[in-house]
Amino acid sequence: MFLYTDRCNDYLSQLKAFMQAEIYPREHEFRAEVEANTAAGRRWTPTQLIESLKPKAQAAGLWNLFLPESEHGAGLTNYEYAPLAEEMGKVFWASEVFNCSAPDTGNMEVLARYGTPAQQAQWLAPLLKGAIRSGFAMTEPQVASSDATNVETLIAREGGDYVINGRKWWISGAGDPRCKVYIVMGKTDPSADVHHQQSMVLVPADAQGLTVLRPLPVFGLDDAPHGHCEMRFDNVRVPAANILLGEGRGFEIAQGRLGPGRIHHCMRLIGVAERAMALMCERLLTRVAFGKPIATQSIWHERIGDLRCSIEQARLLTLKAAWMMDTVGNKVAKNEIAMIKVVAPKLACDAVDLAIQAFGAGGLSQDWPLADFYMQARALRIADGPDEVHRASIAKNELARFKTR
Incomplete structure (x- = not known):
């Protein structure tokens, strides 16, 4: 391994x-x-x-x-x-x-895994070529969307179409003019059991009734030209052929999409932590305070040592989760995926925070990538499920091991 x-x-x-x-x-x-x-x-x-x-x-x-x-x-x-x-x-x-x-990687995986040949020809092919970009619309402002059963957007069948009404926010890429399609999650049957109420449909970005309301900056940074936006769906009509996999399969698709998506974020966050470490060490070795390089101060030795241990631990957990996804499948690897989703964003936040401290005021500026890194890492403690949800899932799985004894 x-x-x-x-x-x-x-x-x-x-x-x-x-x-x-x-x-x-x-x-x-x-x-x-x-x-x-x-x-x-x-x-x-x-x-x-x-x-x-x-x-x-x-x-x-x-x-x-x-x-x-x-x-x-x-x-x-x-x-x-x-x-x-x-x-x-x-x-x-x-x-x-x-x-x-992201979010194109997750959307391409969904289309490759669940899309019909016609859906793949229309949307997957240009995404694979990089000719267009896409968005994934699940999170909503009025409900705790970490529980996907809370989603309120309605997807109603009317003849040969689906009609969509609702509001979504933090939709990555919605500010990008290259975004041509959204995968939208909503409820097609609110009376079904909670895990079969939701469906996903493909919605062209130029569909009538779809409005991008505003960009949503994170710590004042809007991540243009990609961005994260709030959107409204007002009687948006799409052909029934735009449904993914079938009615009531949205929760199933979401689980299939978010597993790989979560671990991809974690993989990149290990890179963030490594880059923050490299920038920090270079800064400490070249910056002089009180007559000697900052790197000679023992407090920084302790911080660097602890951070190196944490990076190596997180990388090994990420690799284990990836290896399990390959060998036993995402469902069996769900605990490892949840664990690294807790560990990696916090590690990256801690690493970037230390690097900012080493840089002093310069670390807060746009002269170095640290502010962007922190925005990215801190947001990922919430995106794709907050830390609390993943910790609860880990605890539930852990306790279940002992109930059968």
């Missing part, structure tokens, strides 16, 4: 070389382009930088690496993909360059 396969190592060496040549040297260029677009009134315009790098990544064979055992992607297992996702996570916008960014 502790050795990467030859295939994984080959991809990893290629990916690291690409990151060194094309990504790291251009972090400030990305920020400058976003700021220039803002000044010109085009804040939600996709960056030419990322668009120019995508053909290079595709030509290098570093494309759609996330789809396990699929004719659509590289065919890597979750275990093989983990170190690649970690490497991409070291720059918060890098995964898009390789067509490996």
